[in-house]
Amino acid sequence: MCGVLALAVGVLTFTALFVDMALDGFGRLSWDFFTSYPSRRPGQAGILSAWVGSTLVMLTTAVFAVPLGVATGIYLEEYAAKNWVTDLIEINITNLAGVPSIVYGLLALGLFVYQFGLGQSILTAGLTLALLILPVVIVATREAIRSIPQAIREGSYALGATQWQTVRYHILPYSSAGILTGIIIGMARAIGETAPIITIGALTFIAFLPPSPFTAGPFEWLFSPFTVMPIQMFNWTSRPEAAFHANAAAAGFVLVLMTLAMNGLAIWLRYRLRRNIKW
Amino acid sequence: MQTPIAERLARRRARVIRERLIELVLLLAALVSVLTTVGIVYVLVKESVLFFQQVPLGKFLTDTQWTPLFDDAHFGIMVLLSGTLTSSAVALAIAIPLGTIIAIYLSEFAPFRLREVAKPFLELLGGVPTIVYGYFALLFVTPLLQRIYPELPGFNLLAAGIVMGIMIIPYVSSISEDAMRAVPMSLREGSYALGATRFQTAVKVVVPAAFSGIASAYILGISRAVGETMILAVAAGMQPNLTFNPLEPAATITAYIVQVALGDLPHGSIGYQTIFAAGLTLLVFTFLFNVAGHVLRKTFREAY
Numbered sequence: 001m002c003g004v005l006a007l008a009v010g011v012l013t014f015t016a017l018f019v020d021m022a023l024d025g026f027g028r029l030s031w032d033f034f035t036s037y038p039s040r041r042p043g044q045a046g047i048l049s050a051w052v053g054s055t056l057v058m059l060t061t062a063v064f065a066v067p068l069g070v071a072t073g074i075y076l077e078e079y080a081a082k083n084w085v086t087d088l089i090e091i092n093i094t095n096l097a098g099v100p101s102i103v104y105g106l107l108a109l110g111l112f113v114y115q116f117g118l119g120q121s122i123l124t125a126g127l128t129l130a131l132l133i134l135p136v137v138i139v140a141t142r143e144a145i146r147s148i149p150q151a152i153r154e155g156s157y158a159l160g161a162t163q164w165q166t167v168r169y170h171i172l173p174y175s176s177a178g179i180l181t182g183i184i185i186g187m188a189r190a191i192g193e194t195a196p197i198i199t200i201g202a203l204t205f206i207a208f209l210p211p212s213p214f215t216a217g218p219f220e221w222l223f224s225p226f227t228v229m230p231i232q233m234f235n236w237t238s239r240p241e242a243a244f245h246a247n248a249a250a251a252g253f254v255l256v257l258m259t260l261a262m263n264g265l266a267i268w269l270r271y272r273l274r275r276n277i278k279w
Numbered sequence: 280m281q282t283p284i285a286e287r288l289a290r291r292r293a294r295v296i297r298e299r300l301i302e303l304v305l306l307l308a309a310l311v312s313v314l315t316t317v318g319i320v321y322v323l324v325k326e327s328v329l330f331f332q333q334v335p336l337g338k339f340l341t342d343t344q345w346t347p348l349f350d351d352a353h354f355g356i357m358v359l360l361s362g363t364l365t366s367s368a369v370a371l372a373i374a375i376p377l378g379t380i381i382a383i384y385l386s387e388f389a390p391f392r393l394r395e396v397a398k399p400f401l402e403l404l405g406g407v408p409t410i411v412y413g414y415f416a417l418l419f420v421t422p423l424l425q426r427i428y429p430e431l432p433g434f435n436l437l438a439a440g441i442v443m444g445i446m447i448i449p450y451v452s453s454i455s456e457d458a459m460r461a462v463p464m465s466l467r468e469g470s471y472a473l474g475a476t477r478f479q480t481a482v483k484v485v486v487p488a489a490f491s492g493i494a495s496a497y498i499l500g501i502s503r504a505v506g507e508t509m510i511l512a513v514a515a516g517m518q519p520n521l522t523f524n525p526l527e528p529a530a531t532i533t534a535y536i537v538q539v540a541l542g543d544l545p546h547g548s549i550g551y552q553t554i555f556a557a558g559l560t561l562l563v564f565t566f567l568f569n570v571a572g573h574v575l576r577k578t579f580r581e582a583y
């Protein structure tokens with residue numbers, strides 16, 4: 001009985017929060033909201049530069065985090081010998097998962113922005129978030145690979161396949177759904193991260209888009225200043241005028257819908273996976 | 280006609296080399312996470328060393344003022360730490376009881392269908408961006424609390440702490456529940472056979488047996504609370520304030536870093552270095568919690 005109550009508290013709070021935000025922000029949601037730049041006049045402000053920035057940063061994050069995370073997972077499960085290097089890597093990943101996200105922001109500020117001279121760019125943000133979600137991708141990859149029965153590997157070796165051929169044609173295809181689940185959860189986390197991106201010094205008022213790869217050089221946009229959805233929301237939330245709070249609510253509504261959709265997709269994928277796999 | 284032996288050997292060697300090369304590439308990818316840790320420690324320590332050359336460590340730990348950007352600069356980390364600890368305490372006062380009760384309920388009492396729905400729902404709750412929680416704390420929970428207690432300032436640690444607690448519930452409950460579900464059925468059956476009720480079994484048998492897992496869930500909750508940034512930066516204000524009263528506004532270590540990053544401090548100035556010193560303090564704290572969790576797990580592990 002007590003348990004139902006506790007659960008109800010959680011559910012009710014969440015519903016209250018969500019409904020409150022939806023009510024505050026719903027009036028602002030329109031086509032114009034998605035196609036306008038931020039503005040000093042709250043009624044005309046929009047999230048165009050924010051959602052374009054978020055999309056580009058996510059793209060960069062995925063390009064770095066997915067290959068690195070999957071490769072690390074494969075190495076630890078299929079290749080690594082039991083020695084101190086492996087132990088070191090494993091302890092590292094566990095610890096990194098517990099490091100507060102703002103510390104990643106400090107790493108990026110000291111290393112990417114100043115030491116490597118990448119500036120406060122989309123590339124810096126993408127790299128930072130990639131490092132941040134790396135443990136999530138690695139753990140998901142390892143779990144997916146671990147659930148594949150040994151017999152599959154033995155069968156592949158018996159047919160004369162090398163270790164890499166076994167990984168490439170058997171391990172990776174069978175674990176891909178599990179890996180995908182981990183990637184989606186990691187990306188959902190990255191899209192909502194605010195603190196590390198503020199720490200690298202991303203501007204909050206951006207009224208232009210990064211250069212298009214078709215008119216400027218193909219990689220110019222990587223070095224462009226940017227803003228992302230959570231930063232735009234932070235900016236509007238911390239202003240005193242109530243009209244901006246409505247904008248913040250609308251941006252938050254879009255952001256929550258995006259993360260809920262991504263997490264929901266991951267949960268659904270995992271559910272289907274659990275039901276359909278029969279080795 | 281058979282391929283000549285030399286050619287077959289060469290092909291075989293090429294294959295071995297390719298396999299080794301692939302393994303090397305995978306190892307290099309795995310080492311990126313080690314490099315990340317090295318990078319974090321290097322950056323934080325490097326800037327902190329510069330900082331501590333100007334501010335003695337004793338002053339940093341004992342000074343009761345934090346005014347790094349004023350002419351009369353003081354660097355007392357206690358001030359920021361008090362905000363961090365107070366807000367974390369409020370959050371844990373919410374998250375630990377609720378999270379534990381939810382975990383016990385889902386693991387021991389809830390019907391199968393409800394559990395199948397509740398678990399993903401809690402997971403979704405944990406996926407909501409923290410800036411959104413910050414919005415709630417400032418514009419929903421604070422006005423609500425002000426109706427009960429009108430003197431409450433617009434920025435305060437209480438609302439931020441409460442919302443932070445709600446945010447942490449899923450972490451606490453899901454790990455605790457996993458630990459309780461791992462307790463073997465035979466223990467529960469033994470308890471029932473001795474005439475214990477379901478509730479007695481849950482509280483006196485299952486919870487102690489799963490204690491190491493539950494403790495690590497709490498530790499994870501604590502380190503989440505200590506490292507949480509956006510809720511506090513938005514709802515608790517950015518004024519440094521040495522207080523343990525949750526009704527007051529106060530800056531935390533994380534909120535201070537955000538505040539400095541929002542401004543335009545020149546690279547290499549003392550203000551710039553303070554955020555690395557503050558970050559190092561934060562890292563030391565979360566590291567201590569992780570170690571404590573590890574020790575707890577080792578000491579209280581019950582093997583079946």
